[in-house]
Amino acid sequence: MKEIYHSVKLVEENCIGCSRCMTKCPMEAIRLKNSKAVIYEEKCIDCGECIKVCQHNAHKADLDDIEAIKDFKVKVVIPSVTIYTQFGSYINPSLINEAVKSLGFDEVYDITYACDIVSEIIKKEIENTPKPVIGSFCPAVVRLIEVNYPTLIEHVIKVLTPIEVAASLIREKYAKLNYKPEDVGIFYITPCVSWITKVKNTALNRKSQINGAIPMSDIYPSLLKYVNKNKSSYTEKSTNMSYTGVLWAVSGGQCRSMEMDEFISVDGTKNVIKVLNDIENGKFRDVKYVEPYACDGGCVGGVLLVENPYNAKRIALNLNEHINFEYRFGGLSDGLKNKFTVENNINKNYDIKLADDFESAVKKMKYMNNIINSLPGNDCGQCGSPSCRAFAEDVVKGLSSLNECKFIR
């Protein structure tokens, strides 16, 4: 199995072994060993839930420092669309872009343009994909499908995400201006940890056009200072951005921007799991598109953001009333469509089988089922596994020993 980078890391000295993360992890990927949390990486989808629930700062994201931009001659930044929801109501997105630029970037790339390109491609590609089509924007959800729903891979829309599209367009632009690729640094300002994982993993495979992911929370104080200082003198009521693109920050926003009917937008990993289970059972065949997010409320629920996700949603939906979004996407050329439609953006690196051959797997499963029958079934967690079933699986895989359960019959 190929090594996969994870951005969610443990800070062992901070962990007090409280088991909160273990019981809240939607993937049952966390165990307690010697009173410290351990992440089983093959199950982890980097959704960031453990970072959210830990009260002792024992789960941290592996982040890039903004200092990293100094290594490049040209520094380009792609802010996540969520950034326009973080500074209160009716702040002109152009002012926020100015604030971002003031951190030392040469260009702030407007991602809403890339969102509109992707919307148009999805509208076309939806016809060539089994229903319901599943959106591929959230890297944690894509990884969830890779790990637990291989049967649904064919439902995932075959298009790059707006961030990848933006990065590719930036690369193209600077290549035309005769810059060497290594001179141009592209950074994404991320609201969540799953994007850090995606950027770093694709970098490992040398596919990434993006050089780093900067957490929104790190630059927020500087941005807030700039916005507060300049907002009263900033009288511009229009912006050369796309309102439909801004909507990609919130759950349901993609479908709104595509003016789609018959869609499901689902947010929160546990809720996404419910929807994926139903799709796997053959339900929702009359649904065109499912827009899934691992975080509550959509990307505005990202763990690296500051604003309450539901207030952020209000801000995103209200922006259009006070700001004149001048830009409207003109239309999609075949060239753009072909460039950003991908054959397969899903890895099949995961395998949850108990053994390589059927006979050995059957033996292990019988042993596992015997263990389950002798366990109390109350998922007390004292063994260090999140449930009795998970414990039985751990024993069979040699990751736990039976005597760790104090209540076994």
Added chain:
Amino acid sequence: MRDEFIKLNYEIKSRDFINGGEASSCVKKALMQLGIKSAIIKRVCVACYEAEMNVVIHTLGGNMEVIIYNNKVEITMKDQGPGIGDIDLAMTEGYSTAPDEAREMGFGGGMGLPNIRKSSDEFYINSVLGEYTLVKIIINY
């Protein structure tokens, strides 16, 4: 050792819409742990789920037995009635006897049994009116 197999058993309760689909999800997990291919798992999921919901919607409850061999999955669903009077009619796409309660929840489209047959390689149905219905499905791989 061709006789190695896993047998799973699930009790399906009448009118239990909340937990309907749970057995299907358990079967799916077992198939993944045994290393069965995705394309097969997908067909088993659909067959199990439809069979499960049929029992929830139409019957007094029943039992689902799933046996996973190294070359096929056998699903046997036996319920406690009321049985089907005209099996050919019940197998017709779009024909449904689902109560309003089930239709309001989006079930009862008359595709249950036809979808099960489509997902399976072998399909048997036997019913005695007033007593039981037995559906057996085999999916080969």
